[in-house]
Amino acid sequence: MRPFAYARAQSADAAIAAMAQDARAAFLAGGTNIVDLIKLDVAQPGTLIDIGALPLAAIEVATDGSVRIGALARMSDTADHTAVRSGAPCVAMALNLSASAQLRNMASIGGNVLQRTRCVYFRDVTQPCNKRQPGSGCSAIGGDDRKMAIFGANDRCIAVNPSDFSVAMLTTDATIHLRGPAGERTTPFLGFQRLPDDPALDTNIVRGELITAISFMPTALTRNSTYLKVRDRASYEFALVSVAAALDVRNGTIHDARVALGGVAHAPWRARAAEAALIGKPAVRATFAAAADAELRAAKPQRLNGFKVVMAKNAMVRALGTLGGAA
Ligand SMILES: Cc1cc2nc3c(=O)[nH]c(=O)nc-3n(C[C@H](O)[C@H](O)[C@H](O)COP(=O)(O)OP(=O)(O)OC[C@H]3O[C@@H](n4cnc5c(N)ncnc54)[C@H](O)[C@@H]3O)c2cc1C
Ligand code: SF4
Structure with missing residues (x-):
């Protein structure tokens, strides 16, 4: 593992400011994905900015009835929450079918949406991979493609997104809430995660932005x-x-x-x-x-x-x- 600096942010603004000071900095939430990738040498952050102390873990029902899941809400707490279980049962089911109980107790909702592909070639730094090293090629094409895409792939990347939660959220017309150097914005969940026109980009997040919450409105559907x-x-x-x-x-x-x-x-x-x-x-x-x-x-x-x-x-x-x- 390469050495990196560690900083614990005390506010969202401090976390965003810290990102601006190091072009290789990355946020750390539950760490169940990024720490793996650091160990594998796939991710090489200069600074890990721990956002675990930020007040972003609440799951709340707003006065208009919408459900707002804080980005740092644990997968297990989200799956157990009454408003999620009744408002969108498939979301609770998807979370409970993810990973293991230990991981769900550690991993956050924001980190789940941003987790990277499990493509074995992406996780093996000895193999060419356009996502990890743009322009190097795609080892999965002509290789072990059993778990790969059947929709939306191209000749640069055929990997799949691993997040169960994200699939379930597409039934809800959900919204992602972000805060970054340019202020706050919202974006539809649908389309936030990208097809591989540029395999290096998994989502439309802007560098330095923090996901603060994900919200949806329960309906009969x-x-x-x-x-x-x-x-x-x-x-x-x-x-x-x-x-x-x-x-x-x-x-x-x-x-x-x-x-x-x-x-x-x-x-x-x-x-x-x-x-x-x-x-x-x-x-x-x-x-x-x-x-x-x-x-x-x-x-x-x-x-x-x-x-x-x-x-x-x-x-x-x-x-x-x-x-x-x-x-
Ligand atoms: C063995 C194993 C099995 C698994 N099985 C499943 C499964 O079946 N289904 C499934 O869906 N997932 C599965 N996972 C993935 C797991 O759910 C994710 O690792 C987890 O949700 C990531 O959340 P985290 O808080 O640990 O993120 P971290 O590892 O801390 O962060 C992940 C990424 O998101 C960024 N990030 C985190 N939070 C924010 C934020 N609020 N704003 C901006 N950037 C942020 C980090 O910088 C990093 O790039 C599995 C993981 C493991 C290790
Ligand atoms: S499928 Fe995508 S992630 Fe996997 S090796 Fe090819 S470019 Fe890399």
């Missing part, structure tokens, strides 16, 4: 949601494919729908073709199967992961079935 995760083993493992689904069913007809897939793209994948195929249709298995087919028609699997197309279809039908009562 978000309250009827579920999360299904398919993985190589039942615990302590990232998704091969996951599905977050939300349905608003009225008198047997789908009034509104949100579907997102994980483990399939460089960013959580909003399944818009599936949503279009669901809305206005009866909430029955044939509708769910047609919606899954509509979405997966555009999939472009890699050499070793054609199975993800079938897996994603089956997972979508099963997840939607549990919501629509036609499993």
Whole structure:
């Protein structure tokens, strides 16, 4: 491990100012991702700015009914919170299906959204990787691509985003709250995580910005949601494919729908073709199967992961079935 300086910020402004003083500085929240990457020599911060003392861990319900999750809220506390469990059950489910109990007690929501890909070549500094070293090539292309993307990839990067929470948040039209050198701003959750047009950039965060919170408004749609995760083993493992689904069913007809897939793209994948195929249709298995087919028609699997197309279809039908009562 390379030497680095450590500083504990006492305020958001101090944390942001400290970032401006070192071009290689990075924030430290729970440390469950960045410390791994430092040990692997993938991340080489000059200064680690510990934001753990900032008052950003609260989960609150605002007067308008929206739920605001502080960026430093632990994954476990978020999964356990009544407002999250009732307002967007799929979010609590996605968190409880993530990592392990010990990690969930340490890791923060902001860090979860910003965690980096688990691509084995990205984490191995002896291998070319356009994300770690722009222009060096992509070792996954023609290599072990079993866990890689089936949507939105290109000839520069075929990695997938590992965050379960982020997939579930796409069912809620959530907002990310940021504070940086230029002040405060908000941005939609959808689109914050990027496709690999520039593989070095995982998100649209501006250097030096701090995520302060993530908020969403519970609705009839978000309250009827579920999360299904398919993985190589039942615990302590990232998704091969996951599905977050939300349905608003009225008198047997789908009034509104949100579907997102994980483990399939460089960013959580909003399944818009599936949503279009669901809305206005009866909430029955044939509708769910047609919606899954509509979405997966555009999939472009890699050499070793054609199975993800079938897996994603089956997972979508099963997840939607549990919501629509036609499993
Ligand atoms: C063995 C293992 C299994 C795992 N399995 C899963 C899984 O199944 N599903 C899943 O979703 N995740 C999984 N994870 C990932 C885990 O959830 C993340 O490591 C964790 O959420 C990161 O949060 P953290 O607070 O520890 O972030 P840190 O490691 O402290 O930070 C991560 C990154 O975010 C930046 N950062 C953190 N907070 C902020 C902020 N507020 N504003 C700006 N920048 C910030 C840091 O600078 C760093 O770049 C697993 C991790 C491990 C080690
Ligand atoms: S898939 Fe992306 S992260 Fe993995 S080696 Fe290729 S460029 Fe790097």
